[in-house]
Amino acid sequence: MKKICTVIGSRANYSSIKSAMRAILRHPDLDLQVVATASAVLDRYGQVVNLIERDGFAIDERLHILIEGETPATMAKSTGIGLIELPSVFERLKPDVVITVGDRFETMATTLAAAYMNIPVAHTMGGEVSGTIDESIRHAVTKFAHIHFPASRDAAERIIKLGERPEMVFRVGCPRIDLVAEILGQDGDGLDSHLFDLGVGDRIDLKTPFVIVSQHPVTTEYGDGEQQITETLKAVRKHGIQAIVLWPNADAGSEDIARGMRKWREHAQAENMHFFKNLPTETYIKLMKRTACLVGNSSSGIREGAFIGTPVVNIGSRQTARERGSNVMNVGSNAADIADALAAQIPHGRYPMQDIYGDGKAGERIAETLAVLGPVNVQKQITY
DSSP, X not given: OEEEEEEEOSHHHXXXXXXXXXXXXXXXXXXXXXXXEGGGGOGGXXXXXXXXXXXXXXXXXXXXXXXXXOSHHHHHHHHHHHHHHHHHHHHHHOOSEEEEETTOHHHHHHHHHHHHTTOOEEEESTTOOOOHHHHHHHHHHXXXXXXXXXXXXXXXXXXXXTTOOGGGBOOOOOHHHXXXXXXXXXXXXXXXXXXXXXXXXXXXXXXXXXXXXXXXXXXXXXXXXXXXXHHHHHHHHHHTOEEEEEOOOSSTTHHHHHHHXXXXXXXXXXXXXXXXXXXXXXXXXXXXXXXXXEEESOHHHHHHHHHHTOXXXXXXXXXXTOOOOTTEEEEOSOHHHHHHHHHHHTTTOOOOOOOTTOOSOHHHHHHHHHHHOOOOOOOOOOOX
């Protein structure tokens, strides 16, 4: 059996690879290994490890690599710690392939460790254009990876233009869309007021309109996060709609956004708002289906939002140039502009489904490709 090691570093990481993990676990020729690290093992980010285990996956290793502070320097240092610790993990687990996801700092550490150890690297969600340091990391990982699993045709073509071998580029779709397709096919959604027994803030009436706020730091705009989230919350308050507000990820600048949220609550401005550190993937997708609008800069508005038809107000530069559907309205980080966009998107209702990022079968395709793929040549060479 081929041993396939998946490294999970955040809640977004997990939702981006969960369906592939499930398909690998079920495949008779594959053996799944799971390494949890970075914010996935920390309580302040919602202990994603608990969700992983609740979903039936055994965690082979837990690594604490995240240096607190969430500055550009600590993000670079955390990458370094990951690069120090992961080789020992790979020596113990002896994987045949390491899967790494997307564009985060732990993705870079995972890729470098495996590549230096001559372990084939499979990269999901490569070839996409977005912005900030994420795009630099994503394309750098592409040049280290041996097996490519892009989500869209545009991304696959870009990977080949980067000099990668076309026969090692497999357009499978985005595993996150697999979860969306599965959940949208269920009867009802099971959401009720018990959801708000967790988190802090006012209870939200899910039978009346509400928005989801999901906003993360922009690493190339470090220091602006507090002002940016405050502008967003001002816009939501101006509209007078209920809001579910999610905690930011662990990138440099997340403490600025968290500070803005805390001040907002401490100054008693959080009426009709409920704050969560983390939500199970299934709950989040069900809320995306119900919400009047998703506002912020999360890639979920671009990816899952297109498939679900969720109206999205995308703020600022974090998702710059990422391929998107008609459901997304782009605005700057200004409360007045955000409020105007909300006024247009909230009454619009659901948009038609667009399958830009896949049809719900990505996980199965990834597992089957890994199972039938012959020996991978770790000696890379540019193709032009």
